[in-house]
Amino acid sequence: MTRTETVPRRVRYVSTYTELSQQVQAAGLLRRRYGYYWSKIVITIAVLSGIWVLFAFLGDSWFQLILAGGLGVVLTQLTFLGHDSAHRQIFTSHRWNDWTSRVLAGAFVGLSHGWWMTKHSRHHANPNKEGADPDIGPSAFAFTPAIAAKRRGLAARLTRKQGYFFPLAMFMGLALHVASVQRLLHREQLKHRWWEITFIAARFGGYLTVLLLVLPPGKAAAFFGVQMALFGLLLSGAFAPNHLGMPIVPPDMKIDFLRRQVLMSRNIRGGRLTTFAMGGLNYQIEHHLFPNMPRPNLRKAQALVREHCAKHDVRYTQTSFVSAYRVIVRYLNTVEHATIDPFRCPLTAQYRT
Template sequence: MTPTSPSSTATTKPEAVSRRVRYVSTYTELSHRVQAAGLLRRRYAYYWSKIIITMTALAGIWVIFAFLGNSWFQLLLAAGLGAVLTQLTFLGHDSAHRQIFTSHHWNDWTSRVLAGLFVGLSHGWWMSKHSRHHANPNKEGADPDIGPSAFAFTPTIAANRRGLAARLTRWQGYFFPLALFMGLALHIASIQRLLHQQQLKHRWWEVAFIAGRFGGYITVLLLVLPPGKAAAFFGVQMALFGLLLGGAFAPNHLGMPIVPPDMKIDFLRRQVLMSRNITGGRLTSFAMGGLNYQIEHHLFPNMPRPNLRKAQALVRDHCAKHDIHYTETSFVGAYRVIVRYLNTVEHATTDPFRCPLAAQYRT
């Protein structure tokens, strides 16, 4: 047996250290360029304008609702309400990421009020879930967004399904109309979390916000509309709310590489390789709440939404310089990939060395 030479041991450790330093410095270099460009500065005029306009639209819908009275045309207002509540959810998301104010306290409570009092969602529940997603996007066992649900997002989950659920997995990509129920599912999850998580920060404030919001909402509907029309109004609003949110969140990571539980990846590649940008310009950015710039958002979560577009050129050039694949496609192209992935997820490889992601980590 040939003994290990001291020289080989001495060269291995510095190489490993050098590789780690290189990975860290790669993101640091980009971060310095973004900060030097002023892209992390607060955009108060943008956000205050956005908040005032959205709140005005919300108030306007309820004023028209009161004047319109008992009419099936109220369903048009229900659709409008679903769209406005989606925009308020995006503002709550931005505030939770500390994009709006410098003060953590202001951001935290702005998000809590927007989410709970106006939309009916738990800020505390969402923050816990979303923070884990940002830390490990598309990583099995760590990202709650790809955990077990109505859909099987990973080969492991698909392999563990039995009976009818297993048979339906090969067709699940065509079940995207279920996104119509996403809004209702988020509300139910929020209520469940508030009922069972006694240690949730500011829990009773959230209980008061959400209970007051739902109580007031249902009361107003029943005061103006008969039960059947009130139920239809609620259904249309909730369905469009879920569809718009699902349309904004689904294209960002579904169909991108799944990271095995034991794989460690540096921050830059972890965020870029598992994220997808959506083309389409300002209209797409409005409809998706800026989440069409998902790569930039994951690299700089506290970057104000209007600056994400400006950061894109810096990030894309940086990725090209360091040979990191940067994914950008159309909305239709993204859903084509998602449907194909979901329908074939049970046959997807679980060998990380056969995945394009792993090719960048071979020695």
């Protein structure tokens, strides 16, 4: 028996992540990137201001829909910056990160930082785990076999074709706004709840007032619709490919941290444009392993992570955006048949309790 075999499996698995973490820290990949983030924040807010200046000069015109599309792109980028700050990627100070995320999300985009943090933290702790990851919980789509099995009648028939309804993801932005407001109005315990209510109320009130002052109701509605649809499509395009169609973890399964984050995540190939469009979430595996790593360092960490996964025989998934969506559509349309047999699934057999 070798020395490695005498070490308990759980200790070996913990040490594998520790080994990788030490390599990442030694490479300086967890250091803050103040120049990158300050320039990103200033430029994005300047572009946002420019759009509203052009909006005022253009006046009552259907060409405003072009600006609506531009606004959807800019708000998506601000959402990504809020996401980075919530993960403490921007500053060393927790307070600075929290308030930057709260202001960007609430005052600029209209989303609740507190609500999102609660939900997103649960996702990061247990990606694709039934009963623990809110991102695969009951919704308009059935993301797991257990949810699909409970559907009856028309809902069950639609579930078998739900992959073709995936363009409905354009409503994701609107759904996030509604969920934020609902959470804030429930009077549940939420840190700085009244600040968030003030930010979001001022943002929505100012946004709608400006639209109706410059545009007639019909064009204002069209502007809002285009902006919100593009915002939803861009966000869903950044978040959906990361975990959908990857293994679903049963509620009673325990997996070590490294494998829990790597095996359930998918990277998307592409260059700078892909990274811009997805806010760095195309490096989803690296982001899940090191959620506080600054966005521009994720690409640099990829080589270390891939080499480490190959060394420890951990499957590392990276594919194209198109291939990812093919898998997602096929999975969504066949989710009711995607049952997990603990005696046939290698993942379950290796890690079931």
